[in-house]
Amino acid sequence: MISRRNIATAIGATAAGLAAAGLVSSAQAQTPAAETTFDRIRRTKKLRIGAVAGAAPYYNKDIATGQWGGFYIDLSKALAEELEVELEIIETTWGNSVLDLQANKTDIFFGLNPTPKRALVIDFSVPVFNNAFTMIAKKGLGKKTWDEFNNPAVKITVDAGSSQDQVATRLCPKAQISRFKAVDEAATAVMTGRADAQCIVMMLSLTMLKKNPQLGELVVPTPVFATTSNAGFRREADKTWRDYVNTWLEFNRGLGLIRSVIIKNMEAVGITEADMPAGVTL
Template sequence: MVSRRMMGSAAGLAVAMAAASAAPAVAQGAPGESTFERIRRTKKLRSAAVPGGAPYYHKDLASGQWRGFYIDLLKMLAEELECELELTETTWGNAVLDLQSNKIDIFFGLNPTPKRALVVDFSVPCFSNAFSFLVKRGFQPKTWDELNRPEVKIAVDTGSSQDQVVTRLLPKATVSRFKSADEATMAVQSGRADAQCLVLILAMAAAKKIPSLGGVAVPTPIFATTSNAGFRREADKTWRDYVNTWIEFNKGLGAVRSAIVTNMELVGISEADFPPGVTL
């Protein structure tokens, strides 16, 4: 025999289970909800930053606060959207995976490559950045041909655009791949590698930080890439199109360039430090 008390308990349990199962759905958003719709609904903008990526990204170890010109752009974007900015840590190599897995909504600082374009979308360029090399003292290659030799030991961070460029342009060189850009830099510092491939701004920042190294080499011909924002690929392109409009508008106002130049001062470099013939 089923009592009223048992029926009431069963009904209460059913309601509790229904509420519990519904909670994750509310947190994740309705089925088919686009990134732009979720941002507008939750008032939260999710992105990621790379420790040791100054002047792009720099984390103050004492305060835990992030700085850098992409941090400034993210803050400006969040303010425009009237959103709270939420940051997690990542690496240059893992940023695409973070986008694909819906961990973040946007990542600034991706170089568009054909391989990446298979799985994520890109914004319009924020600025141009030449591929260069942080070199050990006494090693000053002037051309890519000088680097493309078996005796030349090159360090790169796995999965980065530098990794792809070295694989494509320096097939004869001896390449060592590391988990992070910092580990690749340490390989040059310790003499295990002759040079580390980096985009110019990061190479200049590292050279300022470690004056015992041989500085920065920009081999000719100069190959440059653009620095863009990346997005998870989805059918609704509203989020990408909005960010494109936002970037172009703020480039026109000079706000993007101002953020870049101001934050280069974090690592002691200025536009006057750029090699001849190389600009942002």
């Protein structure tokens, strides 16, 4: 007489044999693969983005209401609407944005320059817009070229881990470079006379000087060194999410959406296209 235990053993052995012979479906015989970013967004109906407070016109958080604004917020809202999902905003910093992507805390972060170091660990979208590197220099400094800033007597500030940190380190290795946790701290060092200039991308320098002209004067060192502002993604084998965003960006660039949200948010902080330095475009 065959016991229930023997029957269960026989069934298990048969299933194992069938799996080994490739006769059991992959869903039965294999462990499900890790969920991709795109699949998680579709399943949860939530798009998680990183955002940096005090980084207008990219990102801006109203201290009183907690509401977020900025052109990358507007762009993210449009992307979430296209996906028919809820937008979830997670506060971060420029320095931590890549770590948050790697840790799967966010699905996308807009506003990253695609540096070789970052490209080792994350993926990038197609460019959203062009962004030149500038200096907010103390008035009367009189330096106009990268070679002139690359001087042991010149003190340059940057926010640690940012693209401007990498650019200043590369183009001005002879200068005295001080690294600060935040953009505002780097700016204060220039305003208080502890440094000569702050290296920062044009979109942020224009905004900061519009708010506080006493910070210094805008210099676009020559030759003009520009980079692109892109979205970053957690690296994964499945590229569906990255490819979808690239298609969305290219489509909406053609429709004029990207330019319109940038101009609208620049104007919100008092900047017009006329304020942009000659020879520098979006």
